[in-house]
Amino acid sequence: MKAVAYSIKPFEKEFLAKANQKKHDITLISNSLSLETAIYAEGKDAVIVFTNDDVSAPVIERLAGFGIKYITTRSSSVDQINVAAADKFGIKLANVPYYSxxxxxxxxxxxxxxxxxxxxxxxxxxxxxxxxxxxxxxxxxxxxxxxxxxxxxxxxxxxxxxxxxxxxxxxxxxxxxxxxxxxxxxxxxxxxxxxxxxxxxxxxxxxxxxxxxxxxxxxxxxxxxxxxxxxxxxxxxxxxxxxxxxxxxxxxxxxxxxxxxxxxxxxxxxxxxxxxxxxxxxxxxxxxxTPHQAYLTREALQEIANQTIKNLDQWQNNTCVGNACTGIKKCQDHEVNQTQLKKAHVN
The missing domain is CATH 3.40.50.720 (NAD(P)-binding Rossmann-like Domain)
Structure with missing residues (x-):
């Protein structure tokens, strides 16, 4: 599978390389994903993002125009992704459900x-x-x-x-x-x-x-x-x-x-x-x-890389199922909790 990974920090490269073992053709770039940088996804199958990338509806529409079929985030959170837009354009989503x-x-x-x-x-x-x-x-x-x-x-x-x-x-x-x-x-x-x-x-x-x-x-x-x-x-x-x-x-x-x-x-x-x-x-x-470094241990970084590559593996092999491989399901699960949280939420 061909993929482009956005917002890559130098320290991430060794962990992704170890997890990938050259199975997928992944282009690593330091630029964050935006309307302007979405062009780097042209000709790819998948996009790999991080928490502060722009995965809004306009960006997703542009990615879909470039033929992107999959988006996976190197995080457990999916709030940066417009899930409805991804669903509209038939783009499958994945996250790292948990890590260390x-x-x-x-x-x-x-x-x-x-x-x-x-x-x-x-x-x-x-x-x-x-x-x-x-x-x-x-x-x-x-x-x-x-x-x-x-x-x-x-x-x-x-x-x-x-x-x-x-x-x-x-x-x-x-x-x-x-x-x-x-x-x-x-x-x-x-x-x-x-x-x-x-x-x-x-x-x-x-x-x-x-x-x-x-x-x-x-x-x-x-x-x-x-x-x-x-x-x-x-x-x-x-x-x-x-x-x-x-x-x-x-x-x-x-x-x-x-x-x-x-x-x-x-x-x-x-x-x-x-x-x-x-x-x-x-x-x-x-x-x-501290600058969003809670995830920043060698063990956590390797787990994140391993799950990211596993998501690509599952999509390539048509075996991507369950919470471990769908941001849409994850968000739907959150909707159940949101109703209860709103009842208890202090306004």
Whole structure:
């Protein structure tokens, strides 16, 4: 099968090559997918995309005009893809249903630890031989209540770590997993009101967008720690800035950002005009931002590459079936949860 992979970073090449074993003719380009760059798909069978590529209806229509029959994304999320447009033009979709939930869970914990113990500030001071402890006081995680919003594979992996630290773990998910003895099921309002630490592990859907907003924040404890390693648009960033200003949020760790498209994964240090909202966030000493790197372990990268090639294999062999090989089915499954989320969504 002939394919073009967009938004390829240099470090991805070895993992894709190892997974592909020269089975498919894949052109790797660093450009992101857009109306302009869709031309690189001409003469190909499939397109391989990533989270910040433009896979909107106009782009899909152009890809269809070039004869594209398949689109696979190197991510579990499919919110960047206009699924209806793909269906309209008969383009089959695939994703990576999951990959190394431990990678996401471990970065979640890294953000929480670094924020709590002021690691960034301590390291910066130590570089200048300033070894004062005055502003480095943290808290024990032991005995604290952790609220997990979303209990898929990464959410459950985070729960295991917090449980091991002696935390009380509560969780909310419209499809709460069975046989989960280490997480107490609560409704969303109870989670917001009870948790000392809140961590988000949800896909982005119409029902989950801005699930963290002004009304939700008002229900949380003063000084709450909020961590997001899922999707940036789960958080209404402008509301969060206000909550940081008034102390409602005591610690914020985000690996994703509401307006990250065209910003994350690229070097913008020489930009004259920096993103104003992100700049305001990072002006707060109790905020830690990482550039969408939760997936960035060797194990996760190989799993992503393996599933991407497996999707191409299955399409080529006409064996692509089930959740592992259809974004349309994945999105339809989310619709069931969206209705329940909207009922519990804080407006």
């Amino acid at each position: 939930p431990q990678a996401v869970a471990e970065l979640t914990m890294a953000l929480a630890f670094a924020l709590n113990r002021h690691i960034v500030k301590a390291e910066e001071q130590s570089k200048h031989f300033d070894f004062r402890n005055d502003e480095l006081i943290g808290f024990n995680f032991y005995g604290k209540t952790v609220g997990l919003v979303g209990l898929g594979k990464s959410g459950l992996a985070v729960a295991n770590i917090f449980n091991g630290m002696g935390c009380v773990v509560i969780g909310y998910d419209p499809a709460f997993p069975e046989n989960t003895n280490n997480i107490r099921e609560v409704d969303l309002d109870t989670l917001f009101a009870s948790a000392d630490i809140i961590s988000l592990h949800l896909p982005l859907t119409p029902g989950t967008k801005h699930i963290i907003n002004k009304a939700a924040l008002e229900k949380m404890k003063h000084g709450v720690m909020l961590i997001n390693t899922s999707r940036g648009e789960l958080i209404n960033t402008k509301d969060v800035v206000v909550a940081l200003d008034n102390g409602k949020i005591g610690y914020l760790g985000i690996d994703v950002y509401e307006y990250e498209k065209g910003l994350f994964f690229e070097d913008h240090k020489n930009d004259i005009d920096k993103d104003p909202i992100l700049s305001r966030l990072m002006d707060h000493p109790n905020v830690l931002v």
